[in-house]
Amino acid sequence: MQLELINATIRHPGANNAAPALHELTLQVTAGEQIALIGPSGAGKTTLLHTLACAIRPHDGDYLAFGIDPWQMNDAARHALRKRLFLAPQTPPLPPRQRVVTAVLAARLPQWSLWRAFASLIKPSDPRAAFDALARFQLEDKLYARVDRLSGGERQRCGMARLLVSTAELFLVDEPLSALDPTLALATLAVLQEEAATRKATLICSLHQVELARRHFPRIVGLRDGRIVFDTRSDALTDAMIANLYAGREAATPAPPDLTPAATVPDVPCF
């Protein structure tokens, strides 16, 4: 058993009195599985991914990652655990003024010493690796371009390229296809799944495109209002179950990700 959530209740960080984001969730994931997470907006998919990434502590219940309880460890040990996973947020976390090569190679930071990281800023330490990763998404000519010169979809795929360069054995991916057209979405998903299979890594991917999830993932988990509605093999998934999941809510239209560049730094007052 690689990951195990046992009756976990999770609150939004800092909102200790509000209603929990996830209620009494139980989930078991074996190593190497590929799972799609679906559900209407606000169901808690992002919160679940963050919890699995040891970024939010469960308020109640337990979470075991790689067989250990990360919240019983001290800060340093828990941080070492994080090197084994990769959380890719929906909005690609790439600084606008950075070059793509540096942004992608940032995946190696958990393994690099401070000096190597600093030196790589000046002269990228392994541009070939970044190049190969970008080439798998047909972005190889953007290697030395600046992130803010890319379109939204290109930036999203760069975020995925960073995942390819990392050495994680657990991929937690939040809506990687929201800014991509159907052809590109299909191709990107194929690369992701291919990489997970080659590395024998676990892939948990939240998606709005239900049909894609159904056709390409062996296991589907449906979330609604912070609870797991179903957790089945995709061939056992019926249309009725899907309709029930999204009943009364907006259909499976993806919310566009926030791909606006970061706010500019305010003027520093003069002496």
Added chain:
Amino acid sequence: MRQQNAQIVRDPAWRRRIVGTLIGLLLLWPMLVASEFKPWILFDEQSLNATAHFLADFLAPAHSLDFLRLVAVNTWQTVAMATAAMTLAIAGAIPMTLLINERLSLSRIGTGRMAFIPAAVRQLVRWLLVVLRSVPELVWGLLLVRIAGPGPTAGVFAIALTYCGMLGKVYAEILDSSDHFATRALIVNGSGRLNAFLYGAMPEAAAELVSYTIYRWECAIRGSIVLGFVGAGGLGQRMDESLKNLVGGEVCTMLIVFVLLVAAADGVSKMLRERLA
């Protein structure tokens, strides 16, 4: 009817303005007294004599070769003081800024609250920065001249201490107000704190940080001159000596050089900021 009219006519702001003006005047009088504000002193015989003498001297700027060489050496000393002080201030401010930056806190991930020791350390460093920049650099200068004797050493350390406090505060503000989404994503994936800072926060904040630092260097040049007046060497000390000896010509030359120096520093600063930021 007339009473109603009177009520409608009264201006609501009138009362506040009258009261405000009265308070202002009431405060003005003691201020004039306490600061011994007697403009007529400027025009009494003794003052006029001294002023006239000084002006007469002043309007003939000293330009002997020896003196100009002295001025050049001291001008370089002033620039060197400012540069050395800024280097020390930056060296001190960077670790402190990184320490107090909450975005880099590991204990904060997941729980939203920092563990006790890291929070306490951060608060202590913040207080240290406040103390460093609250004490005027001239006061540091006076103290350091007592310890280290007159000369540029006192000046360099006085500026370094004060500016370390200022730089630490402003660097922290710049970093806090910049977007930390990228940094957080890197830390959550297991990157070291400093690495995450270099790759996540620096690209956006670098321009603003560099710009402010260069501006502070320019201020440090003016600060070095001021510190010279308490014995920290450089152009300021020479100017103080010439003023005390009432050698107007030398003061004039040095003032001209000073204005030129400040203008040059301003120009260099603008050029650097355009290039590097």
Added chain:
Amino acid sequence: MTNESNIAAKAMPPVPPLRYSTVALLVGLAALVVASFATLRLDWQPFFTREALASMSEFIHGFAPPEMAPRFLRKVGVATMETLSMSGLGTIIAAALGTALALPASGRFGKALRLPTRMLLNFLRSIPELVWASVLVIAAGLGPFPGTLALAAHTTGVLGRLFADALENVPPLAESTLRTNGARPLAVFLYGTLPQTAPQMMSYTLYRWENNIRAAAILGVVGAGGLGQMLKYFLSLFQMQQAATVIMAMLLLVALVDGISFWLRRVMMD
């Protein structure tokens, strides 16, 4: 998607060249830093040898406990009032003169006057308050009066420039309307321009007052009265405990003025 063998055969795009000028600039900066430390021959001895640390700690101990006798505190109180008045008066005079000079400096009296006035303002603000005070002591003698004048001179330059920039950036509609309707220039300024720029000018003035209290506190070092003069006096007599009290008074005064300025800002901006 391209498969592995295709990718392995692809050539990487060329690395963009490093700009020569940036490298030269960075090298120049490094040279400046090295030259500064080399020529200054900084004396680390007083700070880092064992005897030095001992004598420093003795020196610091000399400050405690700060002198608190009522008579002395009264003298410090008087000096504090002097310093406070210097800064307040200096700032008020500077605001008035600055406004007056901002008019020609923003081109309202014609293009010909704009540049010379701006140069005058630049000159006034280039010279630090302390240097002004040193010079004015010759004309006005020792005491807080030259301090007030020095602050006024320097701050006029600063505020004049800030006000002139604000006046230049004000939207012209209110002014031009009044002028079209025949109002006189002074009236146009008072009724059209000033109401728009007044909040910003007020804010700058308050900000300069916060700055001036720090400056006023130390002007005394050259004889311009206030807490600075007291500090220099006691330090030169090695009376550390009295000096400590004066420093504390300075810090309290700065905190007080920052607080008042913050409150005034809230009151006036509402």
